[in-house]
Amino acid sequence: MATQQLAGNGFTNAINLSGGFKAWTGQSAFDGEEDGLELFTDLSRPTDVLIMAYSLEEGLQNFYETMVSRAESEEVIKVFTQLAAIEDLHKDRLFKEYTRITGSDDRERFLAKIQKKMLEGGLTTEEYLARFGTDLERVDEVIGMAMSIEGQALDLYSRAAQRAENADNKITLEKIAAEEKTHLEKLGELMDSILGENDG
């Protein structure tokens, strides 16, 4: 009904998702529309947004590193190590964007601004583990959890972009969200390749 209403009001590209959310099998997020936005609302410049995002990515990387020490299965340890390494690439890209905007490639100075103990998506490690109830010895569950976290991050950045009053912040947040989408796709490929190996 909503789709029809939109189509009748000039939204020529409105598409109905058949079966609604219940039928959705892709990436989901679980925050309310305002949750986590406080991380971004008071930021006045795109560079502040990048610093916040970097803090979140680093928090997630620390989480994966902690999991490396907690896990017992070699395969799971390998995956967590891989996930932590992917965050390095992500952090590099955020710093590159910072350099592009500021003209400064002084990473030490940039790092001094980073806040510790943040997890991507705005939850703490314990909250994540409790929420996902992941079996840390199963590779597919671990990657599934990582995908949920990235989906959560994608959702947070998208919502922050929608609400951003500062146009430059909005563009930066959209870029970061687009990065998250790529990241999520890579995890999907990792999941496929690992499940494929197990099948064979």
Added chain:
Amino acid sequence: MRWKQFFTPVKSMNSGEAKQLLQDHELTDVQILDVRQPAEYQAGHIAGAILIPLPRLSDSYHLLAKDRPLLVY
């Protein structure tokens, strides 16, 4: 009452087709619209979806782009 809206044929996609649509486009090129109530949204929604509950929809057209794909559920 605008009767036309009830007769406008709309495109429909299943979950797999919708995922493909999202994968084939840049994130900012596809809008995902959740028209359920806030509590339902909070319990779980498609990552990146905008929440505009149905009762608010007709007052919120300005928040959406008419020319870009708009996935609605």
